[in-house]
Amino acid sequence: MPLSPPAPREMLHRREIDIRGWRREDGLYDIEAYLLDTKAHPFENEDRGTIRPGEPLHGLWLRLTVREDMEIVSAEASSDHTPYAVCPSAAPNFARLAGLRIGAGFNRAVAERVGGALGCTHLREVLGQMATVAFQTLYPIRAQREREETARILAGGGAVPKRRPAMLGSCIAYAPDSPVSLARWPWLKDAAAKDQAAE
Structure with a gap:
């Protein structure tokens, strides 16, 4: 069901975020995001001059490679479009996310490694959504393993532990x-x- 009809309005800004989860041939998983910001009107930028309507203000990539247990094996960021020439220098810092586990405390650990002047606000913001996509990507695989483990326990006459579901x-x-x-x-x-x- 769509939202109610809006009041008369004019679009000023558009942000598109595309996040995809991939299974790799080597048994790892890539969670990849692309963030695109555009304006509906031209404006002046001190580093790029005039940015025209629909021209990307931000065009940012971020890839997390994770194991099935949600540990980040590697992270890579890249910038196609940024408002300032210095912005792409934050990208290498996102490699510091390697070794983190997506789960409780993830946002705090991200802030410690790429927070503030160490990183990029927009890439940091998209990381929370990437964590959710990682869960969505891996849930069917992890659930199948859990069902198989439960079946093995029951077949052996054991009792399945009743853990609080995450x-x-x-x-x-x-x-x-x-x-x-x-x-x-x-x-x-x-x-x-x-x-x-x-x-």
């Missing part, structure tokens, strides 16, 4: 008491009943 509580669909969560993790019903009994 996505639990992350959005309305995965609220602990939502129909989606309870259907996906039926043991949550038992945990909720125990919590209520303890109260």
Whole structure:
């Protein structure tokens, strides 16, 4: 369903972000982003002169190569278009992201390595979205491995450990008491009943 009809307006700025997840032949995964900023009107820039409507103000690339466990093996940034001649000098600093794990504390660790004058605001902002795309890219693969592990445990007569799912509580669909969560993790019903009994 689309948004409600807008008030009369004039477009001034457009940002497009394209993020894709790839499986590599070597068993690693590339999460690649391209950020494009354009204006709907001409304006003067001290380094580039007149930037025309639709001409890229920013054209920035960022690639994270990750393992299945979400550890960043390497990171590479590149700039096709920037407002200032000095901007591309931030790109090599993004290699410092290697060794980080996408998960809790990721944004803080990113800020420590490429925050402020060490990096590029726009590339830093897109990293949070890239982390989400990394989860989306790897989720089917990790879920299949988890199902296979569960089947092996059950086939051997063992009990499957009931770990708190990482996505639990992350959005309305995965609220602990939502129909989606309870259907996906039926043991949550038992945990909720125990919590209520303890109260």
